[in-house]
Amino acid sequence: MKTNKILEVLDYYFPNPQCELNYHTDYELLMAIVLSAQSTDKRVNQVTSILFQKYPSLEALKVANRGDLEEIIHPVGSFRKKAEYIQEIARILCEKYQGIVPQDREELIQFPGVGRKTSNVFLSEYYHYPAIGVDTHVERVSKRLGLAYSKDDVLTVERKLMKKFPKEKWATLHLQLVLFGRYHCKAMKPECKNCLLLDICHEKKKNL
Numbered sequence: 001m002k003t004n005k006i007l008e009v010l011d012y013y014f015p016n017p018q019c020e021l022n023y024h025t026d027y028e029l030l031m032a033i034v035l036s037a038q039s040t041d042k043r044v045n046q047v048t049s050i051l052f053q054k055y056p057s058l059e060a061l062k063v064a065n066r067g068d069l070e071e072i073i074h075p076v077g078s079f080r081k082k083a084e085y086i087q088e089i090a091r092i093l094c095e096k097y098q099g100i101v102p103q104d105r106e107e108l109i110q111f112p113g114v115g116r117k118t119s120n121v122f123l124s125e126y127y128h129y130p131a132i133g134v135d136t137h138v139e140r141v142s143k144r145l146g147l148a149y150s151k152d153d154v155l156t157v158e159r160k161l162m163k164k165f166p167k168e169k170w171a172t173l174h175l176q177l178v179l180f181g182r183y184h185c186k187a188m189k190p191e192c193k194n195c196l197l198l199d200i201c202h203e204k205k206k207n208l
């Protein structure tokens with residue numbers, strides 16, 4: 001079966017996949033994911049190492065000078081919006097959740113800058129919940145492998161993946177698809193010649 005082959009190959013390429021965002025606490029992870037929109041994990045890690053050192057608590061982030069936050073966050077893009085999100089998330093967590101990020105997706109998506117993908121990535125990484133965050137890599141790879149149609153939106157891709165793969169694999173599958181898309185099945189110049197999924201890939205002819 002095609003899905004079994006995909007799981008087999010992904011396990012071979014990435015037997016122990018890890019999230020590449022650095023974090024120490026639940027809120028650091030949530031904020032790092034929010035900052036990662038339209039940016040790279042590498043850049044986010046550079047920014048958060050400064051941000052969380054200078055403002056080492058939610059209280060400190062809540063009362064931080066907005067201009068200072070914007071300056072620190074600047075390299076990840078959309079810095080005004082993201083600085084506002086970070087400060088609002090800190091405020092809501094302090095005032096409504098005793099500083100603990102909720103485990104409930106419906107509550108999470110009420111936070112500014114947090115949508116379905118961000119909440120899925122957070123829940124699967126921090127609480128090991130079965131969820132598939134469909135980011136740009138997961139979407140691209142899923143479509144190339146014929147797991148979804150090119151016209152499908154991200155929610156449809158997520159639903160198709162959940163239907164095709166067993167629930168206990170979702171969290172790991174998300175990480176593996178991200179890493180596969182980031183280092184192997186890249187947006188530009190994917191490594192098709194050496195790809196172990198070449199025989200089942202819908203895009204191979206375009207890239208060989």
Ligand code: SF4
Nearest residue numbers: 185190192195198201
């Ligand atoms: Fe990606 Fe190429 Fe492999 Fe297809 S054959 S999955 S496009 S790297």
